[in-house]
Amino acid sequence: MIKKILLLVCIAFSSIAMVAQTTVTGTVKDANTGDLLPGANIKISNKAVGTTTDFDGEFVLKVSETPPFTIEVSMLGYKTEKIEITKNNQKVEANLTENETSLDEIVVSASRTPERIMESPVTVERMDARAIKNTTAPSFYDGLENLKGVDVNANSLTFKSVNTRGFATFANTRFMQLVDGMDNSSPALNFAIGNLLGMSELDVNTVELLPGASSALYGANAFNGIMFMTSRSPFNDQGISFSYKYGITSQDAAGDNNFHDVSIRMAYAFSEKFAAKATLSYLKGTEWFATDYRNTRNGEYAVGDRSVNDYDGLNVYGDEVAVDLGGAVGRVSRTGYEERDLMKDYEAKSVKLNTALHYRPFGDDRLELIFNSKFGVGNTIYQGANRYNIRDFYLAQQKLELRGKNFFVRGYVTTEDAGNSYDSRFAAININRRWKSDQDWFTQYAGTYLVTGSHVAARAAADTGRLIPGTPAYQAAFDEVTADPSLVTGSRFQDQTKLYHSDVNYNFQELIDWAEFQIGGSYRLYSLNSNGSIFTDFDGPIDYDEYGVYTQMQKKFLEDDRLKFTASVRYDKAQNFDGNFSPRVSLAYAAGENKNDNFRASFQKGFRNPTTQDQYIGLDAGAAILVGSAPDNLDRYTSSPLNVSTAGQPFVGGPTTTLSGRLAYENSFSATSVQNGTPTASNSPLVKPEEVTAFELGYRGLVTAGESRITIDLSGYYNIYNDFISGKNVLVPFYGTVGDNSLSLLALQNGDFKAFQTYTNTTADITSYGASIGLNTKVLNGFDLGVNYTYAKFDFDQASDPDFEAGFNTPEHKVKLQFGHTNLFENFGFNINARWQNEFLWESTFLDATVDARTVIDAQINYTIPSLKSVIKLGGANLTGQEYFSAPGVGAIGSQYYLSWTINN
Structure with a gap:
């Protein structure tokens, strides 16, 4: 087709x-x-x-x-x-006349209606085609990190996660991304795809980013912020454009590797009524190798290197399988495999095809019908509870949209297939078990140690027959394990989940003249289909839905419409939860002779529904079993624990060999209390939507100092969170009832328990607050100079909920600098970006550790060749070569150099 x-x-x-x-x-x-x-x-x-x-x-x-x-x-x-x-x-x-400042740029996202960015009632960051041309980053998506208040965390070379105002994760379910109105997230795995399967740089029209809660207009998950990427219309931007980018990634662990990025865009208006476009992009490179082999324990770095008998390396997998052999032997872990031996060739790849047909029945923009079809397949690395090799991951979206000047109606379907993706940790665990069972391995280890008194000799004896990476036997076992979807024996993901979504919006501006009114709504249906490998859908797909409706009124007052009042409210209801109201009220006042001094204030509430995994996951991740807390999910997950001690006795209500998700919520100990030696019940209530109340003040204006014109954008915010969603670690005893002070405690003593992660809400008081300021001007007769600073902080009482990890995962201080000239001399321009941030604590199910402070410098020079309609760009990212980690466990990010040739864009 x-x-x-x-x-x-x-x-x-x-x-x-x-x-x-x-x-x-x-x-x-x-x-x-x-x-x-x-x-x-x-x-x-x-x-x-x-x-x-x-x-x-x-x-x-x-x-x-x-x-x-x-x-x-x-x-x-x-x-x-x-x-x-x-x-x-x-x-x-x-x-x-050249736009000397960005104050006259038009944005749509803040109020769902076109308005000067100067008059926006909330903070807006924006990137357009001109900014993309000048970006120093290897791609426009990487260049988002230079925007004020924006964090970009790198899972890998091709998978990056955008976030604002804290509480960042690689899945980043609190931040929404829309591409031409379509949610750019995996409906099953819950992470935003980023630009792995997103938009071609040649087709980008604008990128608008709203930091902070936006639920009043955009519903669930527009909690921490929302980003809108819009593509170019084939009516307005016609012709054939081509871009080729060649570069090198340089890292100590991986060496120097080539990458290629090729794109072509074709667009043509056949008449005033019909136009079409097609965009094809291909990228191939090598991922950043993850080689942090420091010892870990209990989710943190621990004392000891590979010589210790209970070594558990961060980027070594399979060594999580450990047993306390007692006596002089102590705790021993199996010999694991390094990540580099489990990721095949570390190939990063992305292939994207986007086609669109546009029809205007009246020959103008009063009414337009759009059919958009997107297909993408790619390889990348994703870090969640484990490190996942995402291979041949497929995502398709088809959209039908009818839009006019005052309304739109759209519907789309998202289909994904995990392809040949697999969990690297379970790949290592089950490769180990294919050549020798855990029982045999630990028995041989203990027996040899009792004879020799040497851990080195004991490990060597137990490792007899170990499969060595690079050998045919290892490769055969690897291929079998990564093709097996059962985590008991394999590591492959299965996923054919679908999402169906529809939106409608109508603006009454041509019917009502005293104010601007809008109404709208949305409906979404999830169809989870992992064949029981991720969710508890072993007996067929799990379907559930959610919907929302909203209205907004905007009215201007005073002379020259200097005061703008905006009020919005939205109601959302999800199948498994009570409904939520999300109001927003804002005031914007334009002062000054040319209305170039804009003051704004807003109050709004946002909310986030628990994700598909929060509700329906049923996955044994090794260290713990993850069980979602939807009411109909608690009894869908069951497992049979191994090695129940001979001292164990059956608990009332079932055999010792069966565990269920319900027990994790109703019969479990708090993991923290057990570690502290005071076992108490976990009391994990079922998860429900989380809420935020957000207050914001801001100023955006133009200040004239002599001949200099300085654009200032200043904002401050304060957020109060209720029912913050969190994962809590609990321990389920194989027998006894928690609180009986007998059998359940005996189960803990005998090691007859299993760790679960439950999905619930914290009762702790959580607040976050911050501020940002950006200054942009021209200096030295035409040079662009920009500097911005962002402050972010959060508070919560850990003692009120010891098992809760907030995962703020954001530096307190960030400074970004830009300096360049678009036309230093004829057809030649350059740009430099520098970013600094202080160290901060990263908390996740993978590891809790400090991320070091870093300074990163990117630069590019570009030359325009008018006769060839071409732009040549030479650039580099992280030019100092000082490698850094965006989070514990990911590959160290080295330098990236590129040379690109873009024609007719």
Whole structure:
């Protein structure tokens, strides 16, 4: 089907022409310098008909329209000029004024209606095609890290997680990403795909990012922030564009490796009514090797290296299997395998195809029907409770959308397939068990130690027959284990989960003139289908749904509409939970002669529904069994514990060999209390939505100091959280009732228990607060200078809930600097970005540890070749070569150098 669409597009490109009746000619110049501007866009207002200026800044526009009509002349970085055409063969001269600041940029995300970023009622960060051209990062998605208040955490080379205002994880379920209105998240694994299978850089129109709660308009999961990526319309941006990027990644552990990034975009308006586009991207490289072999225990770094008998290396897997052999032997762990031996070739790959058909029945933008189809497949590494090799991961989205000036109706379906993905930890555990069972291995170890008194000799004896990486026997076992979906014997993920989503929005601006009213709603249906390998869906897919409705009123007051009042409220209901109301109220006041001093204040509530995994997971992750707390999930998960001690006695209500998810919530000890020697009941209530109450003050304005014009963006926020969702570790005894002070305590003493992770809410009081300031100006006769600072902090009383880990995972201080010039001399520009952040604590199910402070410097130079419609860019990321970790357990991030050639973009 895709090949047929592309073939039709290519044939149409070469065969369709328009009949012209009116000719308009002219030139486009820079109003300040008088320089001719090649590549400026000229189009009829509200139509897709248009052309661009040539290398001499001249254009010829032939259209079927008869005068009078209006044309719009625009170019990135300049203000749009409208010119009235009153006769045929009219000659015009357009003089475009450069936007010296970003205050006149138009954003849509803050209020679901176009408005100057200056007048936005909440904080907005923005990136457009001009910023993408100037970014120093290897990709536009990496370049988001240079925006004020934005954190980007790198799982791997191709999988990066965007976050704002704290509580970051690699899954980052508190932050939403929308690509052309579609949720860019895995419906089963719950992580935002990032740009692994997202948007091609050639097709990016704008990126808008709202830090903080946005549930009042966007519903569940727009909790910490939301990012909107919009693509270019084939009506407005036509032609064929091509980009090729070649580079090298350099890391001590992995050495120097090549990467290639190729993209092509084709777009054409066949007529005023019909247009189409197709974008294809391919990226291939080598992941950052994860080689942190420090010993760990109880989720933290521990004393001892590989020579200790109970070694559990961070990026060594299989050594989590450990037994206390008692006496002089002590606790012993099996010999594990390094991650580099479990990730095949560490190949990073991404293939993306995006096609879209656009139909305008009236020949203008009053009404447009869009069918969008996206397909992607890729390899990457994801870090959650374990490290997962995501191989041949497939995601497809199909969207049908009808939109007009005042409304849109859209529906889309997301389909994913985990492909050949697998859990590296279970791959190591079950490779070990294929050549020797745990019982045999530990028996041989203990027997040899009792004879020799040497741990070295005991390990060597127990490792007799061990499969060695690189040998055919190891490879055969590896292939079998990674193809086996049972975590008892294998490590493969199975997943064919689907998500169905629909949205509707209507703006009454043409019916009501005293204020602007909007209404809207959404509906979402999950269909979980992992065949029991992730969720408790062993007997068929699990379906559940959620919906929401909202309304917003916006009214301007005072002279020149200087005061803008916005009020929104949304109601959301999920199948397993009570409904939630999310209100937002904001005021924005524009002061100054040109309304260039904007003060804003807002109050809003946000919420987040528990994820699919919070509700329906049923997964033995080795160190603990993860069981979701949806009411209908508690009895769906059962397991049979091994090695119940001979001293154990059956507990009332079932045999000693069966555990269920219900026991984790109703008959378990708090793990922390057991570690402290005072075992107490865990009392884990079933999970429910979490809520945040957010207050924000801000100022965005233009300050003139002599001949300098400085753009200032300042904001501060304070958040109060209720029912914060958390995972808690509990211990379920194989017999006895928790609180009986006899059998259950005997089970702990005999080691007859199993660790579970439950999904619940903390009762602890949690608050977070912070501020950011950004300054942008021009210095030294045209050089761009920008600097921003972000402060982020949170408070909570650990003693009130010892088992709770907040996972704030955000540095308290961040400073970012930008310096460059888009046209230092003819056709030549450059840009430099520097980022510094202090050390901070990272908490996760993988490991709790401190992330060191770091300073990162990126830079690029670019040269435009007008005769070839090309831009050549040479750049590098982390130029100092000082490797750093974005979180414990991931590969150290080294340097990345690239050379790119972009044509006709």
